Each structure stands twice: as structure tokens, then as C-alpha cells.
Amino acid sequence: MEAGLPDRLHHTPSTAPAGIVHLGLGAFFRAHGAIFVAEAMAASGGEWGITGVSLQSPGTRDKLRPQGWAYTALELGPKGETPQVVTVLRDVLVAPEDPQAVLDAMAAPSVRIVSLTVTEKGYCHEPSTGRLNAGHPDIVHDLDSPLPKSAPGFLVRALQARRAAGIAPFTVLCCDNLPENGKVVRGVVLDLARLIDPDLAAWIETEGAFPSTMVDRIVPATAAADLDRLEALTGARDEAPVMHEPFRQWVVEDDFVGGARPDLGAVGVQLVGDVTPFEHMKLRMLNGTHSSLAYLGYLAGHETIAEVAADPVFAGFADRLWKTEIIPALTPPPGEDLGAYADALAARYANPAIRHRTWQIAMDGSQKLPQRILGTIAEGRAAGRAVPGLILAVAAWMRYASGTGLDGAAIEVKDPMAADLAALWRDDPAETVAGFLRLATVFPAALREDAGFAGDLTAALSVFRDKGVRGAAADV
Helix, strand or coil, rough: CCCCEEEEEECCCCCCCCCCCECCCCCHHCCCCCHHHHHHHHCCCCCCCCEECCCCHHHHHHHHHHHHEEEEEEECCCCCCEEEEEEEEEEEECCCCCHHHHHHHCCCCCCCEEEEEEHHHHCCCCCCCCECCCHHHHHHHHHHCCCCCCCCHHHHHHHHHHHHHHCCCCEECCCCCCHHHHHHHHHHHHHHHHHHHHHHHHHHHCECCCCEEEEEEECCCCCCCHHHHHHHHCCCCCCCCEEEEECCCEECCCCCCCCCCCHHHHCEEEEECCCCHHHHHHHHHHHHHHHHHHHHHHHHCCCCCEEEHCCCCHHHHHHHEEEEEEEHHHHCCCHHHHHHHHHHHHHHHHCCCCCCCCCHHHCCCCHHHHHHHHHHHHHHHCCCCCHHHHHHHHHHHHHHHHCCCCCCCCCCCCCCCHHHHHCCCCCCHHHHHHHHHHCCCCCCCCHHHHHHHHHHHHHHHHHHHHHHHHHHHCCC
């Protein structure tokens, strides 16, 4: 070690075999599920160490390997920061480098759970229907090759290997923000398995388990300045820390193959028979307003959600969304007060220690809006309820997706449909709306065929032009 340089965070990892393989080892899982698993092992024992898998690049692996797979999770509270070193990882694999190694890890008898955070677009499905997109380039590849590229491909091929070896299937535990996420992933996996081997699909359908979950913790992107600040706080250099808010929630349908799982209930995970009410509460109240504030706030020039929440116009807008448009469409989960939940969300958004960038939340809107916003709009209109705030949020997404802000500045749009969305923009708001509403993969049929919705959406786009973003939000 050179004089004057800090020691690198390091841990000697356990050599015990992993009990969990996690696909998509991003910041969210490392700041949420991995911590729960580590705490469950500490509380009740069991070997549930995690092999992480990157489906794209080696960056996370290369940062974690010199640290013995350990990393720091830094809690960002309004009154201070609290670091925690997490040592639950056993290895990190990079799928494009060696897909067979990933399949071997998933097929190992010690592995009883494969969890996923691959984002909505990682399931290669049609968001408006939940079914597998058989024409997706990665799925086309996975149908022809035993070495997959996609998350569904790895699940199916690994289950195929376990069946051939006479090993029980693993539980597939989706941790992404999809309504009824377990059912969605089960459907995608079965669709793909039927195309590969109908007998394999029948085995998965009979023997497998796909519990639905609801996950909640705000995890902002880690910046270079965060690494320096953490080093000053702890005295060790960590190249792969994660930042997170104090709040956390994990609701899991208690349905695992053979009942095999960590003792999650011992560390605060809510194990329930039906996750759906919790999913709807979170997807619509948190994710729905998060996306709404991200698009409106970004267009208004706010960099972070905390800045948006500190703007009284947008704070009032979010409050009206909850009280008049979202909560009336929800059935409260057992033990939950939706009004109190909304108040807690407002406080979380306003936490100045969380620099959750509006641009980061705005990514992949074509995949997120069906679950977060459009379902609430469709239900509200069917019930005769006005939903002007949510319609304004959709209009803000369309303006953002055009690639040009209201001030004429270019917007870097990160979305799998970015080029297609930008091509739909017209100077005439009605023409723009007509083009967007032809997107069957985004808008449900009930909204595509609703002339009143098209008219309201056109009016919302026109309000942006006439009054600007803050003026439009203030009028809702």
C-alpha cells in the first residue's frame, strides 16, 4: 500500500456454496434484498449466500472482486449517514463472458432460489399484455441456442438442466416493479419453455414456484463524490457502495419450492398469501407519483425528486394525485392506512439526503407507464372518475420522449423505444396523441379506443405549450 493512500475495503468470502443466484446485480438489490438475506442468515442461520450475475457488463464484478465481494450500504437519513458492510455475496458472474458458468451456478443443487432485478424491459414481454414477446431479438437467439442471452432464457435453460439431472426446480423470486410480478414471470417462462420443450413447460408448471413480491426502498445512483465521502467517513476505499434511504419494505408471497427460503420473517419481511393489494398500493402510489414527478420535474428543470418535492406546486400536485385519483382506485392492503402511506411517501420524497435524479427515474417509460399510471387511468375512466393529473403525467412523458424539452434543449432519452417515440412527435398535439395511442405495447385497448382520453391528452399537451409545466401542474 502506497503511503497516504487508504486501505481498500476487503473481506475473505465464505467458501460455502451459494443458496441463491441473483440475476441483475444492480444497486437496488444490493441495497435491499441482499441486506434482508444477510440479516436473515445472521438471525436464524442457514446457508443462503448469493452468487450475483450481471447480464450485461463486467463493471460491478470488477469493482467487487478486489473487495472479496464485500461492499458498503450507506443509509442516507435526514439527520446523518450510517454505513453497513454487506458480506453476503459469494461470487459475481458476467453472463456475456461465460453463459455456461451462469447456467451451472443456477443448476447447482445447493441453489434453491433464483431472484431477479432485471427491470421491466428485462423480461422480454409485452407490457400491455404480460405475454412473452417471441420476436424480441434475445428471445429469437435463445430459441436457437442453448446458451441464452435473456433473463427468461437463463431461467428456462437452467430449469431444463435441473430437470435433466433429476434436481427439483428452484423458486423464481422476481423483485422488479411489475404488478403480479410472479405471475408475469411465470407466464413468460412457460411461454418460452413451451416453444423449446412442451414437456419441460409442463414440469415447470407443476413443480415450480413463482411467488409475487413487492419491494420498496429508494436507491439513488452512486456518484464519484459518494465514494470520496464514504472513504472519509469509514477510512476505507469502497469502489462499489450503494446508497439508500432508511425506509425499506419487502412483501413476499410465501410460496417456495419445498418451503426452502431464508427466515425472512425474522427480519421484517411481510410473508403473505396475496401480495396484489400491496403491489397495487406501491406501484400506483409510489411508483406512479415518482414517475409523474420525474417527468414534470425534469421538464421544469429540477434535477432530483427532493427538489421537485420542495417545489410547492409539485408537492400540491402529488397530494392531489394521491387523494383524488390514485387512492380511490385502490383496495387498502391488510393493516395499511393509504392516507398515512401517502404522507410517508411525501416525507420520503422530501428527504434532502436522497439525490434521486429525475432523469434516472424517467428512464424506460414505455415499459413502466402501463403498470404505474395507465392502469389507474383506465380504471378511473371506467368508473367515471376524473384523472387529470395522471393524464398530465402521460403528456409530460410524451414531451420528454420527444427528445426535446419545452425550452428547445435536447433530452437524452434512455428507453428501448426511444427512436420510435421521438419519431411520433408532431407540432400538432392531436397528431402526436394519435401516433402515441397506436402503441399497443404501451397503451391498453381501453385507452387506445377512448376518444375522450385522446381529447384530454391532447388538451394536456396544449396546456404545456400555453402555460408551461408548473402552470399546468398548478391548474390540476
